[in-house]
Amino acid sequence: MEDLALNRVRQIRQHKGLSQAELARRARISRSGLAAIEREELVPSVHAALALCRALGTSVEDLFASPPTEAPAWAWMPSRLPCGFWRVDLPDGERLLPAEGEHPACPPCDGWFDGGLLHFEGGEPRRTLVLACCDPAAGLLVARLAQEGVRLVVLQRSSGEALELLAAGAVHVAGLHLAGEHDSRGNSHLAGARLGPGYRLVRLALWEEGVACLPSGVGGGLGRLIRPAVPWVGRRSGAGARACQDLVLGSRAAPGNLASDHSGVVAAIRQGWAQAGICPRFVAEAAGLGFFPVRREPFDLCHAEVLEEDPRLQALHRAIRCRAFQQRLSCLPGYDLEGVGEIEAVGAGR
Numbered sequence: 001m002e003d004l005a006l007n008r009v010r011q012i013r014q015h016k017g018l019s020q021a022e023l024a025r026r027a028r029i030s031r032s033g034l035a036a037i038e039r040e041e042l043v044p045s046v047h048a049a050l051a052l053c054r055a056l057g058t059s060v061e062d063l064f065a066s067p068p069t070e071a072p073a074w075a076w077m078p079s080r081l082p083c084g085f086w087r088v089d090l091p092d093g094e095r096l097l098p099a100e101g102e103h104p105a106c107p108p109c110d111g112w113f114d115g116g117l118l119h120f121e122g123g124e125p126r127r128t129l130v131l132a133c134c135d136p137a138a139g140l141l142v143a144r145l146a147q148e149g150v151r152l153v154v155l156q157r158s159s160g161e162a163l164e165l166l167a168a169g170a171v172h173v174a175g176l177h178l179a180g181e182h183d184s185r186g187n188s189h190l191a192g193a194r195l196g197p198g199y200r201l202v203r204l205a206l207w208e209e210g211v212a213c214l215p216s217g218v219g220g221g222l223g224r225l226i227r228p229a230v231p232w233v234g235r236r237s238g239a240g241a242r243a244c245q246d247l248v249l250g251s252r253a254a255p256g257n258l259a260s261d262h263s264g265v266v267a268a269i270r271q272g273w274a275q276a277g278i279c280p281r282f283v284a285e286a287a288g289l290g291f292f293p294v295r296r297e298p299f300d301l302c303h304a305e306v307l308e309e310d311p312r313l314q315a316l317h318r319a320i321r322c323r324a325f326q327q328r329l330s331c332l333p334g335y336d337l338e339g340v341g342e343i344e345a346v347g348a349g350r
Contacts, residue, residue, distance in 0.1 A: 007064045010038040012056050026055035033117040048117050072096050075170040084109030086130075086153050087123035091169050091307070094125050101261075103154035105139030107146075127151050129312040132162035133175025134240065134261055135204070135299060136283050137332055141316070144325045148315040156261055160238025163194045166302060172312065173303045177240035180247075181206060181296040191302050192347030199346040200308070201300040202320060208281040208334035209244045210294040212269055217276070218290035225276045225292075226252060233265050233274035234258050241265075241278040244294055248278070281334030296336065302346065317341075 013023050020038075024031040029048050036042035037052075044052065053063055072087065075095040084099035087110045096118075099109050110123030128151045131138065138154040145152040157165065162174035178190040188201055213225055224230070226249060234255030235241040241262070245254070257274065259265045265277035266287040284291040301320075307313050319325055321341045330337050 007037065007040065009034070009052060009056075009063060012058060012063065013038075016056065018056075023052070023055055027051040029116045030114060033114070033119065036119070042117070042119060045116070045118050051116070074098065076168075078113065082112055082114040084112045085118075086110050086128060087120075087125040088128045088130055088153070089125040090130075090172070091304070095170075097130060097153065097170075101156045103138050103142070103156055105142040106153050107142075107151050124151060127312070128153060129173065129316060130155065130171040131173040131175065131301070132157040132165045132171045133173075133301070134158055134162075134177075135175050136262060136280070136286070137329060137335070138175075140325060140328055141319060144319040144322060145315055148319065150312050150315045152316075158236065158239035158241075158261065160194075160236075163191060163302070166199075166304075167195055172307060172310075173301050173316065175204070175299065175301050177207070177209070177297040177299045178243060179298065180243070181298060187298055187300045187302075188344055188346050191300075195302070195346060197345075197347060198305050199302055200305055201302050201344045201346060202317060203339045203342045203344075204299050204301055204320060205329060205340060206296045206336040206338050207299050208293045208295075208336075209241065209278060209297050210281065210284075211248060211276050211292040212266060212279050212284035212287075212289045213276045213292070214269060215288070215290045218292075222248075222292045226250075228252055230276060231255075231257075231274045233268035233277040235265070235278060236260075240297065244297070245278045248294055282332050285333045293334075298339070305345075317343075 020034055021031055024034045028051060037044050049060060053060055072094040075097045078098040079100060085096045088095055088097050111118060111120040127149060130153045132155045134156060142152045142154060159176035159178050162176060165171045166174035176187055176191060179186045211222060211225060217225060232255040235245055236258055259268055262279040262283045265279045266283055266289055268274040269277060269289060270287060281291050281293065303313055326337055326340060329335050
């Protein structure tokens with residue numbers, strides 16, 4: 001996509017007496033996109049190239065010195081338009097990663113898609129590592145890896161969603177916290193049940209997870225918050241917080257109102273839609289909420305064994321072992337660095 005194909009769009013348009021605005025209307029593309037194509041600053045998608053050919057009554061071979069190169073495939077189709085995207089080098093080749101639910105610390109997108117044209121602004125796919133996780137402190141990794149020359153894109157996903165993306169080859173690394181500290185199954189066993197063999201876990205931290213509530217609710221104790229009449233915001237099955245939620249609520253019916261992530265839980269409580277919900281201590285305290293600790297959970301990062309020699313994965317491991325990174329992480333409420341950096345084969349059990 002970087003070698004722009006020579007084209008005769010402007011020449012043929014002017015020969016036919018069409019303005020840019022009129023040709024853009026007929027081809028159903030943006031005028032700015034057409035101008036960029038004519039200046040050879042933008043390679044049209046196959047869809048846009050064919051639309052221009054139809055509007056001008058000519059063939060692809062006549063309009064372009066060489067047929068336009070097909071854009072890299074999407075890692076998954078965007079759920080909304082327009083959308084930004086990153087170019088990433090995944091195990092199955094270069095892909096376009098839609099910007100959907102990304103961490104605020106993510107690097108700028110490489111371009112945007114308006115439904116007809118891909119507008120490229122840059123991108124370094126071979127330096128880009130993609131992590132799907134729900135860790136609110138992932139921004140620390142973004143900053144640390146940038147010092148290593150690696151561009152980390154963090155997609156905010158639950159543990160179950162992150163593992164699904166990893167299994168599909170749509171991300172390089174998945175973060176998960178499905179088990180408690182003393183759960184005999186452990187993250188390794190639970191990840192293995194979803195992924196099968198061929199993956200490894202690296203410990204990032206132990207964190208405290210528990211019940212968040214308004215500060216005024218702390219005085220009544222946790223017992224008051226789990227009464228059936230108290231409205232909760234819940235989490236979907238597959239989320240790491242769901243296991244903690246089920247542990248706290250016991251036989252009480254699961255909440256009907258669900259949040260997609262930890263920030264959704266605190267937003268629901270702060271805005272009065274719920275009185276309680278599950279999230280890590282750091283998230284609750286950062287939002288000014290009260291917190292009842294329930295259990296400590298290992299937060300691990302999972303990646304395929306075949307990527308161990310990938311320079312981006314090696315940089316990630318160095319970042320986790322970096323003393324400066326660990327010191328910053330340990331300053332966050334609820335984070336414990338016990339076992340940080342330990343590596344384990346999925347399914348092996350610690």
